[in-house]
Each structure stands twice: as C-alpha cells, then as structure tokens.
Amino acid sequence: MVSAVRTVLGEVAADRLGVVDAHDHLFIRSPLLPGQELADVGRAAAALGAFGELGGGTVVQWTPYGMGRRVAELPALSRGFGVHVIAATGLHQAAHYPDELIRRVRDRLTELFVTELTEGIGATGVRAGLIKVAGGFHGLDDHATFTMRAAADAHHFTGAPIAVHLELGTGALDVLDLLCGQLGVAPGSVILGHLNRSPDFAVHRLAAEAGAHLAFDGPSRGNHATDWRMPEALAALADAGFADRLLLGGDTVTPDTPGMPYLLRRVRPRLALTLGDELVDRILVANPARAYAW
Incomplete structure (x- = not known):
C-alpha cells in the first residue's frame, strides 16, 4: 500500500510531494510578536508562488x-499555485495564547486534535495533516507535558505525525523521553524542529539514534549560531548513517523573515557545497515524504 500524506486538498501519495519545505508558515500571529503577524493573503500568495517557481512542491x-492559521484560505492558494499545503492542529507554548483560550480547550485537547485531524478544522472541511506542539527551554513545563500527552493520545487514535517546536533548539531528549519513552509514540512519528538553533552535535546524534526526524529549519538570527554551523551538523549526521532522518524548512514567522523561497534560492545551493546535490535532494524530497506520511 502506498503511504499517503494529508494535504489541505485531501490525501496525496507520499511520493508525489516533490521538494518539501518541511516547516514553514503562510499565516501566523502571536501576542509575543505584536504587529508582526502574517495575515495578508497577497503576501502568502506571493511567497507560495515564488516557492513553486523555484521547484517547490509542498x-x-x-x-x-x-x-491565525487562516485554514479557509489554504485550499485556494494550494490549487492556484499547484503547491501542496499541509495544515496543522496542535497547541504552542502557553505564552502564545490568552489565558482564557487555554482554559477553554484544556479539558478537551485530545478531542480537539482528533476532530481537526479526522473531520476538519472548524467549518472549513480541511483536515489537519500533523499535530504541532512545543517544548520549553532545556526542558518541559506543565503546559508542554499536558499538551504532548494530548498529542500522543491523538497520534495513537489517528496515526498523525507529531511535530515539536524546540525552544532555541533545546530539550530534544526530554521530548523523546516523554513522547516515545513514556507515551509510546514511535520515534519515526516525531519531528524535532529547530535543532539548528542549538548546534550540539551530541544531542543531534542521540536524537537521530532514537529514530526521530531532525528538522533544521529557519534562518539564523543575531544571537543564534545557525546558518554557518548547519552544513557541518548535517554532514556529521549523514556521515554517521542518519541521512534519512534529516529535514529542512524555512520557518517564516514574521514579515522580515527571508521567506520560504530562501530555502531553495540560498540554503539549498549552500548545503550542496558540503553535502552534494544528491543528498540535499534526498533531504528535500524523500525524507519529508516519509516523515509526514500517515
């Protein structure tokens, strides 16, 4: 049986995704980023169109x-540019929400995730294709633990992959201890995000040995040793036999982020100098097809 990925236009065979930006945002807002929300449909269209023109497929x-997912806009954008889009359910760190919202969903979190994965998000009819949760800085607070328990329950019910925001790239092993060690999620169903933001090669190696997918996503910021260490980090993992664990993404979160075309226009050729075109293509095509398959 061919494995499938849940896109906003329905299920797609995993081997039909093409080049994948494995972690990005067309729309997002947070009280932690006042005035920097991504909410403009025209901007999202321009970004998706540019990504597609550079060979992007998903x-x-x-x-x-x-x-601020704006899920209702995603099918038309996907159809209009011929680029697959995968939407998420899940819950971020508590700091990204009003207290009232957290109180409203806390007692029905598993039900919320399962509903959005199986029936659709709100009245849109669009079903989510992954569960996104978040850890804390070098550990897991009560909110992260509670949210990940709900994500694990929803995963066991549906088979959906779980994508994890690692705060500044830290806490990966704590996440795996909880999700995989305690809650029984298969490591191959876990995607660890932002590992490039903490260039700790030992932690990268341990997470890869555990069987998780490792996402190196988002351009560096002023205090992050990110871009210039990423080729070395990926090469070390590939040389150790973990090339099939690696993912790449753009993580566009504010209007001043370089944007998803940057992944193919600048990051891809830079990585090819160290890793070679064949391995970079594998990271962009074959690996995400496996990571996001149900």
Whole structure:
C-alpha cells in the first residue's frame, strides 16, 4: 500500500510531494510578536508562488490552533499555485495564547486534535495533516507535558505525525523521553524542529539514534549560531548513517523573515557545497515524504 500524506486538498501519495519545505508558515500571529503577524493573503500568495517557481512542491504549515492559521484560505492558494499545503492542529507554548483560550480547550485537547485531524478544522472541511506542539527551554513545563500527552493520545487514535517546536533548539531528549519513552509514540512519528538553533552535535546524534526526524529549519538570527554551523551538523549526521532522518524548512514567522523561497534560492545551493546535490535532494524530497506520511 502506498503511504499517503494529508494535504489541505485531501490525501496525496507520499511520493508525489516533490521538494518539501518541511516547516514553514503562510499565516501566523502571536501576542509575543505584536504587529508582526502574517495575515495578508497577497503576501502568502506571493511567497507560495515564488516557492513553486523555484521547484517547490509542498509546504508544511506548522501553525497550530489559535494562532491565525487562516485554514479557509489554504485550499485556494494550494490549487492556484499547484503547491501542496499541509495544515496543522496542535497547541504552542502557553505564552502564545490568552489565558482564557487555554482554559477553554484544556479539558478537551485530545478531542480537539482528533476532530481537526479526522473531520476538519472548524467549518472549513480541511483536515489537519500533523499535530504541532512545543517544548520549553532545556526542558518541559506543565503546559508542554499536558499538551504532548494530548498529542500522543491523538497520534495513537489517528496515526498523525507529531511535530515539536524546540525552544532555541533545546530539550530534544526530554521530548523523546516523554513522547516515545513514556507515551509510546514511535520515534519515526516525531519531528524535532529547530535543532539548528542549538548546534550540539551530541544531542543531534542521540536524537537521530532514537529514530526521530531532525528538522533544521529557519534562518539564523543575531544571537543564534545557525546558518554557518548547519552544513557541518548535517554532514556529521549523514556521515554517521542518519541521512534519512534529516529535514529542512524555512520557518517564516514574521514579515522580515527571508521567506520560504530562501530555502531553495540560498540554503539549498549552500548545503550542496558540503553535502552534494544528491543528498540535499534526498533531504528535500524523500525524507519529508516519509516523515509526514500517515
């Protein structure tokens, strides 16, 4: 049986995704980023169109519940540019939400995730293709633990992959201890995001050995040793036999982020100098097809 990925236009065979931006945002808003929301349909269209013109085939939007996903806009954007889009359910760190929203969903979190995965998000009829949750800085607080328990329950019910925001790239092993060690999620169903933001090669190696997918996503910011260490980090993992664990994404979160075309226009050729074109293509095509398949 051919494995399938849940896109906003329905299920697509995993081997039909093409080049994948494994973690990005067409729409997102947060009270932590006042005035920097991504909410303009025209901007999203321009970004998706540019990504497609550069050979992009699929964008995975990690924007979870309550953060301005604008899911109703996604099918038309996907259809109009011929680029697959995958939407997310899930819940981010508590700081990204009003307290009232957290109280409203806390007692029905598993039900919310399952509904959005199986029936659709709100009245849109669009079903989510992954569950997005988040850890804390070098650990897991009560909110992260509660949210990940609900994500694990929803995963066991549906088979959906779980994508995890790692705060500044930290806490990967704590996440795996909880999701995989305690809650029984298969490591191959877990995608760890932002590992490039903490260039700890030992942690990268341990997470890869555990069987998780490792996402290196988003351009560097002023205080992050990100871009210039990423080729070395990916090469170390590939040399150790974990090339099939690696994913790449753009993580566009504010209007001043370089944007998803940057992944193919600048990051891809830079990585090819170290890894070679064949391996970079594998990371962009074959690996995400496996990571996001149900």
